[in-house]
Amino acid sequence: MDQNLVGIVLGVVFILFLAAKFFGNNKMPPTKAFRCAGCKKNEAYSKRTIEAWRNGYKRIYCQACHVKWLKNNPNTRNTSSGSQGCAVVAVTIISLPIFTAVIGWVVF
Numbered sequence: 001m002d003q004n005l006v007g008i009v010l011g012v013v014f015i016l017f018l019a020a021k022f023f024g025n026n027k028m029p030p031t032k033a034f035r036c037a038g039c040k041k042n043e044a045y046s047k048r049t050i051e052a053w054r055n056g057y058k059r060i061y062c063q064a065c066h067v068k069w070l071k072n073n074p075n076t077r078n079t080s081s082g083s084q085g086c087a088v089v090a091v092t093i094i095s096l097p098i099f100t101a102v103i104g105w106v107v108f
């Protein structure tokens with residue numbers, strides 16, 4: 001009974017850890033608008049610029065400047081969010097067997 005309890009507690013801690021990571025990735029910018037690094041115009045955050053802000057970009061561009069930039073840099077892709085996603089998947093894949101082993105060891 002006590003051993004089951006330890007397993008449940010560990011499971012809850014693990015889920016809370018994942019939830020904290022999930023919500024950590026969903027934090028919002030402190031202001032509703034940003035100043036475009038290109039044309040210095042104040043622009044409301046969009047899905048794309050919020051993503052850029054979360055990735056730690058200091059220079060955020062409005063939609064018009066972003067389109068202009070894409071035209072000037074057709075071969076440049078934003079890969080930072082993709083690699084971050086891969087890292088999260090890798091950590092999950094590595095930690096799952098360890099987590100299962102620990103739970104199995106504690107419970108059984």
Ligand SMILES: [Zn+2]
Nearest residue numbers: 036039062065
């Ligand atoms: Zn702009």
